[in-house]
Amino acid sequence: MRKIGLIGGMSWLSTRTYYEHINRLVQSRAGMDHSAPLLIESLDYSKLSRLSSADEWKRAAGILSDSAKRLEKAGATAILIGANSMHKVYDEVAAAVKVPVIHIAECVAQRMAADGVKKAAVIGTRNVMLESFYRQKLIARDIELLPPEMQFVDTLDRIIYDELLLGKASRQAERELKTIITNLEQDGAEAVVLGCTELEMVVDVDANVLPIYDCTRIHAEAAVDWIMGEG
Template sequence: MKTIGLIGGMSWESTTLYYQLINREVARRLGGLSSARLNLVSLDFQDIAQRQRAGDWAGMSAILRQAARHLKDTGAQCLLIGTNTMHKLAPEVQADAGIPLIHIADVTADAIIAQGLDTVGLMGTRFTMEEAFYVQRLRERGIRCVLPDEAQRIEIHRIIFEELCQGEISDSSRRWFSDCIADLQTRGAQGVVLGCTELPLIVRPQDSCLPTFDTTALHAMAAVDFALAA
């Protein structure tokens, strides 16, 4: 079994999901008391979030690149960045890591294509929805993204940071997401990408009128595939 390297803590709520998903899948595939070989660097999300608001992407790049080098030095054989937003820095981190980086948008694109879809709604932080790094990555695979309108993007971003990252799951926010997904459907979306690793905490398959693409689970399963490949 290969060792997975995970840069987490962004937020720790979703990092918990990664740890559970990866270990449960390894146990399911191998049986018994099997669990994953996994090295984790958990960052202080307060620092990262402040840098995001300030636009200090250079500072965040340095932090992630240092974390990636540490994971490699401690035996990791692949790298996960446990957040969609910070994949804005994935090319820089990959160049410095010295081990394969499993890109969250790539495994999401694989899942979308496998279902025969070419147009999806994209929900995530404002960085993920509004900047080019994620939308363009999917476009390169022939997938068009339908974005929530500006007011919806503001509310999604607020719920992520003020509720989900702090462990708060409210029924009213869950209903709001269901309505937002229904609106994306009227605008041509065939499925919806949960493009923030906290969103699966609140948007369950039964809450959506469209097929959902859980980027946290897809990313975690890709890591298990890598770790258990012959």
């Protein structure tokens, strides 16, 4: 099996989820006595939270690029960035190393296209929902995306930053997400992308009114494809 590197810590809760998903998938494919050859560098999230200015994002690109270099030097043959929002600096990170950096939105787009999804909605943090760096990967696969509604953007940003990233998953947040997803279905969405690794804390991925594409699971599956020599 090939060793893979994970840039984590954004938040540590999603890093834990990646670790669990990847190891369970390796066990299911290779046998229960196996575990994933995995390197993790957990970054200090306080330096990467709620970035807005160009200078802040430039600093973030440097932090993640340095992390990727360390993982490559330690023996990682491919790298994951364990946060949707940090894929804003994907190009800079990918250029800093010689090994592949597996793009989370590209994995999701590939899965949705294979399933024949034509119209979808993305929910996540403000920058994931409003900026093009994530959405363009889906659009490139001829998937029409519903325009983000600012009411939903504000609600999701609050839930993610004020609750989920702190490890809180309230019943109120669950109800708000159910309402948002129901509204998206009424607006014509055939599926919903969870464009935030923590959203599975308040969204029942396997029992919902619409097909839910959980970016963390899909990214982890792509990682295991690589580990097993299938990617």
